[in-house]
Amino acid sequence: xxxxxxSQPEMSVxxxxxxxxxxxxxxxxxxxxxxxxxxxxxxxxILVIRQEAYKQQNATENRFSVNFQKAAKSFxxxxxxxxxxxxxxxxxALGGLTFGTGTRLTIIP
Amino acid sequence: xxxxxxxxxxxxxxRGQNVTFRCDPISEHNRLYWYRQTLGQGPEFLTYFQxxxxxxKSRLLSDRFSAERPKGSFSTLEIQRTEQGDSAMYLCASxxxxxxxxxxxxxxxxxVV
Numbered sequence: 445x446x447x448x449x450x451s452q453p454e455m456s457v458x459x460x461x462x463x464x465x466x467x468x469x470x471x472x473x474x475x476x477x478x479x480x481x482x483x484x485x486x487x488x489x490i491l492v493i494r495q496e497a498y499k500q501q502n503a504t505e506n507r508f509s510v511n512f513q514k515a516a517k518s519f520x521x522x523x524x525x526x527x528x529x530x531x532x533x534x535x536x537a538l539g540g541l542t543f544g545t546g547t548r549l550t551i552i553p
Numbered sequence: 554x555x556x557x558x559x560x561x562x563x564x565x566x567x568r569g570q571n572v573t574f575r576c577d578p579i580s581e582h583n584r585l586y587w588y589r590q591t592l593g594q595g596p597e598f599l600t601y602f603q604x605x606x607x608x609x610k611s612r613l614l615s616d617r618f619s620a621e622r623p624k625g626s627f628s629t630l631e632i633q634r635t636e637q638g639d640s641a642m643y644l645c646a647s648x649x650x651x652x653x654x655x656x657x658x659x660x661x662x663x664x665v666v
Contacts, residue, residue: 479655491654491655541609546594546595
């Protein structure tokens with residue numbers, strides 16, 4: 445069975461600072477994809493960044509980057525230069541079937 | 554194509570009634586997924602289609618839940634004999650390739666009274 449664990453229910457960061465959200469997962473598959481999604485309050489979920497397991501290079505999308513440690517089954521999200529619009533629930537996902545319980549990120553002005 | 558559309562946005566129903574939700578995916582996406590999301594939780598996978606074929610339905614919560622995707626276009630999720638525990642947000646997502654991630658709709662919020 446696949447599992448995704450997000451151990452930080454809530455995080456906060458000062459505007460313009462950097463924050464890292466943690467995610468660990470478990471799967472027996474060798475070929476898989478990992479995603480981070482953002483869900484602002486009362487708004488739909490949007491894809492932030494994706495990582496293909498066979499690629500060693502960490503994915504980067506503007507201010508968002510991941511630290512993918514395949515052996516440790518860890519997939520953390522780093523948000524640089526945090527902005528007020530980054531406030532949301534962030535979900536780590538393994539493929540399309542397994543999501544973590546989410547981390548609520550608060551940005552402090 | 555502006556994205557994944559779900560209808561209705563909100564549904565209030567009395568316990569015991571049947572409800573049906575619709576999802577219109579991005580037209581070029583052949584995969585369509587249904588999830589349930591309760592407050593403060595991540596999406597819980599229910600079922601998915603590749604074109605018109607329902608490839609996984611063992612995660613549907615009970616035999617009261619069923620889904621269809623006729624002709625591989627829009628999909629419907631039906632809940633029969635609703636219970637208060639069915640109250641949740643029901644999300645639909647579509648994907649062209651599993652590596653690209655999933656585009657979510659805004660969801661249908663169901664309240665069973």
